[in-house]
Amino acid sequence: MTGIIVTDIARADQSTIDALAVHGVATVHEAMGRIGLVGPTVHPIQNGARVAGSAVTVLCWPGDNLMIHAAVEQCQAGDILVVASNSPSLDGSFGELFATALKYRGVRGIVTTAGVRDVVDLRAMDFPAWASAQNAQGTVKATSGSVNVPIVVGGAVIRPGDIVVADDDGVVCVPRADAETTLLASEARVAKEAGARAAYQNGDLSLDRNDLRGLLADLGIRYVTQGKWADGDR
Template structure:
């Protein structure tokens, strides 16, 4: 994330852009619907500031929830002030041109992950996860179940119970050769 506290989730609208050229981002704005997350990949490695406050203003007006870009972005303070979340490879003031067409709503590889139009993007301060659309329901159910289990575990840990016991680690550690040494007995 380019600013702390950013979160976003929604279906992906994808862009394949030429490096240093944000023309296709402008095209994608027209296709975005409320709740979408724009995901931008480049045809080759790029760190240029392909996205900033003006494009964010346009996306926000269309109800887009955030941007993930495998390139640079600029205007970080303004993005944070307007509450528009962005995850970028770099922050770079160098602007871009509008000269070479690319593609919108095609499969792309962004940050090493395959993203297809409509896949679910979930992003927060820890990073970005892409869930294939066909697995979104099962992933949401699994996430809910995990959050419930973690809430119980958190209560147990807060009450002083050890993770060694909660997770049944002691026998596996013994089998792996862990030996406890009474260091106080060794002190003379």
């Protein structure tokens, strides 16, 4: 396997990235039309972290973290390191020493299809990680891979410079070209939900606010009393 390291990736405007972080994974995912989710195979090792950053992507060989070493040099403040292997591997290819080097450079976290270790240390140093496993199994540094090429992470294709948003709900990828439109759609969704929240706090029902009673009727759903149900009116 031969590889490549791309050194000059384009990134989205940082203020747009930061605003998407505030909205979080669920809102951004819905605002994009329910696309872009990595999915449940990658999950947070901590609680309460919500970040967004430009993706620096890494393609590794299973059980080998050589290209993560190479990727650190390509990272800058505001980035998120995103790692995948060319076939499944849950080895603990990332730990506290990598996190120390990345935190110095202003990197906001890591998303990996492999495993992380030194989990207590990662939590203590407030370096968030989303991974497929927590696994002490070590790795080698022997095989070439690539940095800043398109990779597949769960159900999403992530390209270098795309925006990765990550929180307790998981990870979503926003294509760099769609950053501004996604932010506008996210803001509109937040405003709509604020109106719904106020209505529900006032006692309104979602059935009525979303005009769903007609749909229930169209689907043949009936209301019956408990007594009639017990008598066999089904």
